[in-house]
Amino acid sequence: MRSSTMAMLGGAFAAATLALGAVCAQDVNSAPSAYRVIDNWAQLPPGRIWGMAIGIDIDRDGKSVWVFDRCGAKTCTGSAVAPIQKFDASGKLVTSFGAGMFNFPHGLFIDRDNNVWVTDGKSEGGKGDVAIKFSPDGKVLMTLGTPGVPGNDEHHFNAPSDVVVAANGDIFVADGHGGDTNARIVKFAKDGKFILAWGHKGSGPGEFDSPHGLAIDSQGRIYVADRSNDRIQVFDQDGKFIAEWKQFGRPSGVFIDKHDMIYVADSQSGEKFNKGFKQGIRIGSVKDGKVIALIDSAGTTEMPEGVAADDEGNVFGGFTANMTVKKFVKVDRHAAN
Numbered sequence: 001m002r003s004s005t006m007a008m009l010g011g012a013f014a015a016a017t018l019a020l021g022a023v024c025a026q027d028v029n030s031a032p033s034a035y036r037v038i039d040n041w042a043q044l045p046p047g048r049i050w051g052m053a054i055g056i057d058i059d060r061d062g063k064s065v066w067v068f069d070r071c072g073a074k075t076c077t078g079s080a081v082a083p084i085q086k087f088d089a090s091g092k093l094v095t096s097f098g099a100g101m102f103n104f105p106h107g108l109f110i111d112r113d114n115n116v117w118v119t120d121g122k123s124e125g126g127k128g129d130v131a132i133k134f135s136p137d138g139k140v141l142m143t144l145g146t147p148g149v150p151g152n153d154e155h156h157f158n159a160p161s162d163v164v165v166a167a168n169g170d171i172f173v174a175d176g177h178g179g180d181t182n183a184r185i186v187k188f189a190k191d192g193k194f195i196l197a198w199g200h201k202g203s204g205p206g207e208f209d210s211p212h213g214l215a216i217d218s219q220g221r222i223y224v225a226d227r228s229n230d231r232i233q234v235f236d237q238d239g240k241f242i243a244e245w246k247q248f249g250r251p252s253g254v255f256i257d258k259h260d261m262i263y264v265a266d267s268q269s270g271e272k273f274n275k276g277f278k279q280g281i282r283i284g285s286v287k288d289g290k291v292i293a294l295i296d297s298a299g300t301t302e303m304p305e306g307v308a309a310d311d312e313g314n315v316f317g318g319f320t321a322n323m324t325v326k327k328f329v330k331v332d333r334h335a336a337n
Contacts, residue, residue: 012084028247029278031294034331035315042091048072053318053325054306055108055118057255061302062311063089067318067325068108068118076102077124082092082118084108084134089310091327097138103128107162107174107214115141119160121177123148131163131173137268142192144173145261150181152241154194158182162214163220166237170195178210178228185224185239198239203229205241212305213265215256217286225251225264230274232264247291248282250274253318260286263315265307279303281315281328295328 055068073231082096103124109247116134123129128144150158159181162174169190176182183201213225220238222235269277280296306318315328
């Protein structure tokens with residue numbers, strides 16, 4: 001019953017959105033930007049600075065923010081800094097953990113039980129190339145992959161970029177970061193047992209070139225930020241291709257909230273890549289795939305790779321080149337007038 005239902009939903013979804021891939025750059029570049037930026041929102045401990053803040057997600061309370069950065073630098077190798085941090089709605093640090101456990105922090109996802117899932121995209125010193133599940137207080141509950149050993153089978157990853165968990169507990173890992181790394185999505189059962197993998201390097205439907213981010217909507221569809229192919233690909237949970245979206249730019253990160261609003265961080269478009277598109281955070285709905293807002297001004301020339309939004313619609317961006325986290329708040333136009 002579940003498979004047939006997903007197939008029907010997928011068919012209707014594809015039929016409704018196939019034409020949206022042709023939306024021109026001018027349309028999505030001119031979407032309104034009704035947000036103002038708040039710098040230095042998060043209150044870091046004394047002496048702690050941001051590293052490349054690549055992973056960001058929202059706690060199950062709908063307002064607290066989890067961030068996975070590279071230990072105040074460009075890497076965590078050799079660092080004693082805890083890269084996983086949780087901040088409350090005011091930006092106050094609530095907890096932190098993970099010191100000494102990572103090389104190259106990347107993906108971050110908070111599941112329905114508030115467990116914290118992360119990926120480490122680099123093997124070195126007997127760690128890395130894994131996806132790890134933590135309890136909310138930092139206890140390791142599960143490790144997928146073989147620490148420190150890259151590979152391309154059910155027991156190994158090579159540069160895993162992100163992870164999401166479905167409502168039934170199934171786990172999806174975006175395995176690859178371009179170049180000579182992998183280019184696939186790997187699915188596991190909630191107990192960590194391998195189920196299937198799909199995709200390889202390429203630009204056709206179901207192929208990937210740097211599957212850099214993952215999100216899942218209320219219907220269970222999987223959204224892959226296929227960054228170097230300048231698109232989002234949408235699949236059912238068995239890996240069946242549903243749709244390709246290019247209207248959200250060159251996606252580094254993708255987030256879908258409880259209302260099926262989609263937030264896509266484009267940190268690379270410009271003269272070099274995906275010419276004609278501005279960098280920024282594009283916002284729309286998975287129900288029709290239309291871009292309705294674009295956050296393209298953050299007082300910086302570089303836009304975030306990581307993105308998430310809380311229950312009030314505040315948007316959070318994790319920046320890598322500029323090594324910071326910014327909060328974007330909707331502008332009350334009535335108040336402004």
